[in-house]
Amino acid sequence: MSRAAEEYLFSVAHCDPWHYDELNDALIEKAKRHAELHRVDPLTLIRDDVASLPGFLRKPLETRIKYLEKSEDPRHLPTYLNEVITPSLVRIDKVRANQASLSFQAMAGRDSLDQLLRLAELNQREVKRLSTLVAAHIDMIFIQLCGEMLTDELASPIVILELYRRVAAEVSRLNVIPPGYEALRSKHNRRNPINYELIPGALARMRCADWWQRKLWQLRNEWREELLRAACLVHRHASPYVSHDILLQKREQRRKAMDFFRNHDLINEDGDTLSMEDVVLASASNPAHRRNEMMACVKGLELIAEMRGDCAMFYTITCPSKYHATLMNGKPNPTWDHSTVRKSSDYLVDTFAAFRKAMHKKELRWYGVRVAEPHHDGTVHWHLLCFMRKKHRRAITELLRRFAIREDRAELGNNTGARFKSKLIDPRKGTPASYIAKYVSKNIDGRGLGDTVSKETGKSLRDSAEHVTAWASLHRVQQFRFFGIPGRQAYRELRLLASQATRAMKTSKPGAPVLMDPKLDAVLAAADVGCFATYIMKQGGVLVPRKNYLIHTAYEPTVEPGTYGDHGIRIYGIWSPITGKENKICTHVHTWKMVKKAPANPGAESAAQGDPVAPWTRGNNCPQNQITNIQGAVIDIAIPEITREDEETGSFDVRKLPAKDLRVVMRRITVTSKTQ
Incomplete structure (x- = not known):
């Protein structure tokens, strides 16, 4: 019996009080028949x-x-x-229990917040309504605390900080990280002083319905995905990496984003206008540009390793069995402890951090790139392309192996290959860039993979790229990470500065210096030609502390406050320890604002917005004639404007039509005459 039927039968409001006992007896008798049926056929109970x-x-x-x-x-x-x-039903109940903690249930027990317990089942409109109620509840708590704590007109920063922490504690009960939590929470070993300027913006966010809508929608998607993983609906035989629901949602999100970019322009204080779509496609968010930059950086590391005489190693690190929800055959993994995808990513991050500390204590160093990608059930695993001294290869490999298999070591036995794999790259068989190229393309757009089939999912790697990007977006997994080299943002700013200098100095000869200092100009020249190897070496080389690099990215607070009254941080340009922070070079001179494009048909746009438009006449009240061709496509015939002479004579000269439309009209007249 469905839940709706039970609520209807047991509700006194829908039943006649005189017949309530009869309905109750009928319901008990039906339950007995169901119990007998389940005893005879247990599969009915499962269904x-x-x-x-x-x-x-x-x-x-x-x-x-x-x-x-x-x-x-x-x-x-x-x-x-x-x-x-049968095991999936048990797993679903346990995942629900983990998601709705006791503090979460206590919060959902408040007035009008009971929908929090059904968060994974809500649609976008229902989440928006729920976010308004949650924001109102937090605002009520904030007002109550202000009345208790802010008794003086001038409250001290300590009191304001305590007010924030008490409101943040209430927000944390909903499995949402409060804004500014890491910077404002109490710490025993705090390195930097507390930035009290973050408190007003953080409090404004926690009381905002729009902020809650984004947080609850993200939480709803994560909960929904984990329930689908528990039901064995995310694996190689169903939907690899990510569920079908999330895949469609991310696809629609990208479509709406591109429509938004097409309908908006960017304009600066001088009146210059740029198409927002062109700006987005020209940036690093374009998958093609992102992939090209990644491969250029890997190639630069390869050239540096050849110059230094370093060897290249390829490692694969996998999470223990308890993090994997589904087996390769699509059946539930009996050792899964209901860990989320995010928890598997955190496990690898913590393991790598512990290994890095141990490696530095032993004075071992390496540099390279890390790629995070999903197993068929969404669990994270890592691939690392690392360069190191040949004499350090065995020590680093053994140390990394020890950290990779130390958790749940007993389940591996003598075969540790399921958790950790290492391979020395032989230049005679393939370059390091060729080893990592497949993983870079697979996790971005699938370009260049052709019809290569994944051994894990049995599907084309090119088609799986959309699944992987949706998985990374949902679970907020950083797919690529370089280490041991200068930052790539400074590289982008130098290339931007070089292009600006080229446009400004049209009369200068090619190769003319842009920066006064020769060392800094050499770094800029290397970035301008796109040679990562030269750029890294001119910056100071690999395995150099970040503070010792010649050029850094410069940041500054935004001029205008944001939606919540606080000032964000934006990129200003570059600076160098040689010249000092006071001699920063600006690469973002203009301040751009987003404006909506003017509609192609102003009258139609005005009508859509409800604004007054021109009155209907015989000229503008007639819609365009639509004729279909042989293939069924619609052909629009643009009827020219009727002149005053046509209105007086009551006739219309067909010869005024364009030649193409005239041929269509004549063909239609011919077809009509034949049918008659």
Whole structure:
């Protein structure tokens, strides 16, 4: 029996009080029949449990059950129900219990916040309504605390900080990290002083419905995805890496973003206008540009390693079995402890941080790039392309292996290959850049992979790129990370400065210095030609402390405050320790504002907005004639404006039509005359 039917039958408001006992007896008798049916056929109980699940879980499971019912082998359906559905139902209940902690349930017990317990089932409109209620609740708590704590007109910063922490504690009960939490929370070993200027903006965010809508929508998607993983709906045989729901959602999100960019321009204080779409496609957010920059940087590391005589190693680190939700055959993993995808990523980050500390204590150094990508069920694993001295290779490999397999060591036995793999790259068989190229392309846009099939999912790597990018966006996983080299943002700013200097100094001969200091100009020249190897060496080389690089990215606070009254940080340009921070070079001279493009048809736009438009006449009240061609495509015939002479004579000269439209009209007249 469905939940809606039970609520209807048990609700006194919908029942006649005189017949309530009869309905109750009928319901008890029906429950007895169900119990007897379940005893005779236990599979019926499993199917009833599936029918009680939320729609996003019930529909794909019932679709699979109906498919197996039509199977020629009658053993398929019982096997699926017993080996997949039964443990999945238990996993779903445990995942729900982990998501809704006791503090979360206490918050959901407040007035009008009970929908928090159904957060994974809500749509976007319902989440928006719920975010308004949550923001109102936090605002009420804030007002109450202000009345208790701010008794004086001039409150001290310590009191304001305590007010923030108490409001932030209430926000944390909803599994949401409060804004500015790391910078403002109490620490025993704090290195930097507390920045009290962050408090007003943080309090404004926690009381804003729009801020809560973004946070709750992100939390809803993460919860929904983890429930789908628990139901064995995210794996190589169903939907690899990420669920089908999230894939469609991210696809629609990208479409809306591109439509937004097409409909807006950027304008500066001088009146110069740029198409927002062109700016986005020319930036590093363009997958093609991102991939090219990544491969150029890897090639630069390869050339530096050859010059230094370093060797290249390729490592693969995988999480323990308890982080994997589904086996390769699509069945539930019995050792999964309901860990989320985010927790598997945090495990690898913490393991790498501990290894890095141990490596530095032993005075071992390396440089390279790390790629994070998903297993078929969404669990994170890492690939590392590392360069090091040949004499340090064995020590670094053994140390990394020890940290990679130290958790749940007993499950590996003598075979540690399931958790850690290492391979020395032989230049005679392939370059380091060729080893990492597949992983870079697979995690960006799939360009250059052709029809290569993934061994894990059995699907094309090029087609899987969309799944991987949706997975990284949902779980906020940093896919690529370089270490041991200068930052790439300074490289981009130098290239921007070089292009600006080229336009400004049109009369100068090619190769003329741009910066006064020869060392700094050499770094700029290397970045301008796109040679990462020369850029890194001119900056100071690899394995150099960040403070010793010649050129850094310069930042400054924004001039105008943001939505919440605080000033953000934006890129100003570059600066060098040689010249000092006071001699920064600006690469972002103009301040750009976003404006909406003027509509191509102002009258149509005005009508859509409800503004007054021109009155209807015989000329503008007639829609364009639409004729379909042989293929069924619509052909629009633009009718010219009717002149005063046409209105007086009551006639219209067809010869005024353009030649193309005239041919269409004549063809239509011919077809009409033949049919008559």
